[in-house]
Amino acid sequence: MLTETLSGKCPCCGYDKLLQRYGSLGYHLLDGCANCGFGYSSNHYDDDDFGVGAWLPYAKHILSCQYIEPETDEFYERSMVELNKLSDEEVRRMVFEWCEKQERADDVDTTIFTYTDEDVEKHKAFGLPVFNGT
Numbered sequence: 001m002l003t004e005t006l007s008g009k010c011p012c013c014g015y016d017k018l019l020q021r022y023g024s025l026g027y028h029l030l031d032g033c034a035n036c037g038f039g040y041s042s043n044h045y046d047d048d049d050f051g052v053g054a055w056l057p058y059a060k061h062i063l064s065c066q067y068i069e070p071e072t073d074e075f076y077e078r079s080m081v082e083l084n085k086l087s088d089e090e091v092r093r094m095v096f097e098w099c100e101k102q103e104r105a106d107d108v109d110t111t112i113f114t115y116t117d118e119d120v121e122k123h124k125a126f127g128l129p130v131f132n133g134t
């Protein structure tokens with residue numbers, strides 16, 4: 001089983017609406033922070049990713065789903081194309097604004113995966129702008 005939620009707490013900036021997927025091994029599980037860009041995803045086997053790239057594709061999927069019409073995937077496909085033309089920074093800003101409008105779920109206290117201080121420092125070294133969430 002796979003659960004997708006907006007909860008947790010970012011180890012880098014403290015933002016409490018992380019994009020999170022958790023559940024069965026084998027799925028891509030992730031933590032993603034639109035506020036500072038922190039992220040990590042893994043399927044527990046041979047595929048993992050660190051940074052914005054770990055969660056941005058999933059976030060594009062979420063944004064595109066907002067535009068799906070009941071009868072067609074056309075709007076989904078079109079919005080994916082449009083999103084892929086934008087910079088990561090622009091998409092992250094859109095995701096952040098989307099997160100701000102959502103209610104936080106309370107099902108995860110912190111993060112799906114465990115992060116060390118080195119992980120946090122490694123992310124901060126990217127120097128990505130932090131939006132105004134806390």
Ligand SMILES: [Zn+2]
Pocket residue numbers: 010011012013014015033034035036037038
């Ligand atoms: Zn963060």
